[in-house]
Amino acid sequence: MKTSFAVAVIATLLSCSALAAKPTIKQHHIDALGDDMNCRTCHTTKGAFERPSDQACIDCHGGMHDIPTQPNRFDKNPHNSHHYEDLLECMVCHSEHQPSKDICSDCHKVEFNNLK
Amino acid sequence: MKRRDFLTKSMGVTAAMALPFSATAVSSENSWDREYDLIIVGSGFAGLAAAYSANKAGLKNILILEKMETWGGNSAICGGIACMPNTSLQKKHGIEDSAELMIKDMVKAGRGFNHPELCKTLATEAHTVYDMLIGCGVEFMDKIIRLGGHSAPRAHIPANASGGGIVVPMHKYLVNKGVQFQNRTQVTSLLRDKNNAITGVAVQEKFDFETEEFKAEQTYKSRHGVVVATGGWGQDKKFVKTTMPIYAHLEATAHPGATAGMIKSLLAVGSLPIMLDMYQLGPWASPDEKGAGPASFFADYSFSEGIAIDPMTGKRFMNELADRRTRAEAQLVVLEKGSEEKPNYPFTFCSEATTKRAEGFKGAYRDGAVNKSNSVAELAKHHGVDEAVLSQSIADWNEIVEGKPDPFNKPLDRRTELKPPFYSLRLSPKLHYCMGGVAITPNAEVIDATTCEPIKGLFAAGEVAGGTHGMDRLGGCSSVDGLVFGQIAGRTAANYKANA
Numbered sequence: 277m278k279t280s281f282a283v284a285v286i287a288t289l290l291s292c293s294a295l296a297a298k299p300t301i302k303q304h305h306i307d308a309l310g311d312d313m314n315c316r317t318c319h320t321t322k323g324a325f326e327r328p329s330d331q332a333c334i335d336c337h338g339g340m341h342d343i344p345t346q347p348n349r350f351d352k353n354p355h356n357s358h359h360y361e362d363l364l365e366c367m368v369c370h371s372e373h374q375p376s377k378d379i380c381s382d383c384h385k386v387e388f389n390n391l392k
Numbered sequence: 393m394k395r396r397d398f399l400t401k402s403m404g405v406t407a408a409m410a411l412p413f414s415a416t417a418v419s420s421e422n423s424w425d426r427e428y429d430l431i432i433v434g435s436g437f438a439g440l441a442a443a444y445s446a447n448k449a450g451l452k453n454i455l456i457l458e459k460m461e462t463w464g465g466n467s468a469i470c471g472g473i474a475c476m477p478n479t480s481l482q483k484k485h486g487i488e489d490s491a492e493l494m495i496k497d498m499v500k501a502g503r504g505f506n507h508p509e510l511c512k513t514l515a516t517e518a519h520t521v522y523d524m525l526i527g528c529g530v531e532f533m534d535k536i537i538r539l540g541g542h543s544a545p546r547a548h549i550p551a552n553a554s555g556g557g558i559v560v561p562m563h564k565y566l567v568n569k570g571v572q573f574q575n576r577t578q579v580t581s582l583l584r585d586k587n588n589a590i591t592g593v594a595v596q597e598k599f600d601f602e603t604e605e606f607k608a609e610q611t612y613k614s615r616h617g618v619v620v621a622t623g624g625w626g627q628d629k630k631f632v633k634t635t636m637p638i639y640a641h642l643e644a645t646a647h648p649g650a651t652a653g654m655i656k657s658l659l660a661v662g663s664l665p666i667m668l669d670m671y672q673l674g675p676w677a678s679p680d681e682k683g684a685g686p687a688s689f690f691a692d693y694s695f696s697e698g699i700a701i702d703p704m705t706g707k708r709f710m711n712e713l714a715d716r717r718t719r720a721e722a723q724l725v726v727l728e729k730g731s732e733e734k735p736n737y738p739f740t741f742c743s744e745a746t747t748k749r750a751e752g753f754k755g756a757y758r759d760g761a762v763n764k765s766n767s768v769a770e771l772a773k774h775h776g777v778d779e780a781v782l783s784q785s786i787a788d789w790n791e792i793v794e795g796k797p798d799p800f801n802k803p804l805d806r807r808t809e810l811k812p813p814f815y816s817l818r819l820s821p822k823l824h825y826c827m828g829g830v831a832i833t834p835n836a837e838v839i840d841a842t843t844c845e846p847i848k849g850l851f852a853a854g855e856v857a858g859g860t861h862g863m864d865r866l867g868g869c870s871s872v873d874g875l876v877f878g879q880i881a882g883r884t885a886a887n888y889k890a891n892a
Binding site for chain 1: 461462463464468469552553554555556557559560563564575598647648682683685754755758759760
């Protein structure tokens, strides 16, 4: 077990204790779920916190095909792109505790004003 | 795995490197964290094809490892063009072609440095790739185009004009067949037994490419050896600079994960390296977009039906459909006439009729890489060319379109008059492909540097293996390389039972 793992474990433990600032929840989730929203809403595995699985997202939102991207002037639909179709995990682009980042813009000129 | 076991194994590998014939490397049978029939490293064309054929050959417990979050590496982000002679689609379009003709083209582009058996294997087995892809649900456009340096139109284009049009259907097909995919897993070394046979891999699980953090180090056993299908290392600035210093400043078209980790691991177990200082430059690349985007796709059409001009002379300077090295070198000569502050970017342009056929045009025009000019005067002004000379170059070209011989000998499959409005693109070669890699046999077995014989249980396919294309390669051939040798690697591994 490498140091980085131990650090990650400690960071994870701290993150849900009173000692550390509570990770931020995005407003749209608070609006939708209110007090029902807690760490385990997304971190569904028992025991140590894991990166949420796609299933945690899909249970509420449905799959990528159920969430079409709004039409945009760049003609890009990241939920059904030429390169990945619906193959990628939600968390490749979407984050909860930090800003989301579309991977399209690694190569293409594009902006998604509604990226949650 | 206990830390001590891991150290023992690592030290074994190190010792083996120093003393290949007295290696004491041991990966004891009972200390593996997980066991598989076959482990394939890399989820692009070569890895997918290896899983396909290994599955067909009857292997059940197949694992594809991917370092990144995204699947398919460069295969998913490329244009997916595949040059294959003798496919049913090529025959349907009545195109005369043969494997022999493709070999001739490849050897010319490779400056004769091609390993003949590998080159021959690619060309003769290419049509089997087409059948495999159709079987996986891949759809192609109902047209065949000609890329530079090819003696016949043989380029097949996925229906969505992207390598994703191949990667995604194959990925889903394989998931259906029970092949397991695991991303965010970095292979740190190839492990071997006391006989120097490759028996598995050491990995970092839940690896984050951005931070290089990971959750656990583990070892996985692979009963049928390991297939390495990890592509090139164009984004590994240090490795590129060390092997080919004069290319160090060039932008690379590869995805960020294209680093040298696995070529180093292959070298560490004694693989024979070949042509590691040979890199291909893409002649369709533009300084006005990142990597090789839609503008590069558009350029192939502009090269085919339009012309390319040196702004300083106002004249054509190359056969726009020569092989990639010929064109990239010609462009570098033009570029070097300028200065660092004011580069003399060559440019290509075509008529509106051509843009209607060109995949990538819409995006490239929208994003500003392609410029529209309503007259020769506008075009000349935009690229800083003398209008009278440019006008003459266009008139000269239109005579060639009418049937006059071309001094550059460009093959013309479609004759389109060059007239306004023009659509133009600035050109600047980018580092595109690692020609070198480990030496392999036509059966995709990796060759040992100390014996020049295959290393037991080690197979490689695609860009990480060298030799097939020689010094440089033609467009639409690396996809086929990965798919052909991936298929072969999967078959060879399935037949390899020393570790089973």
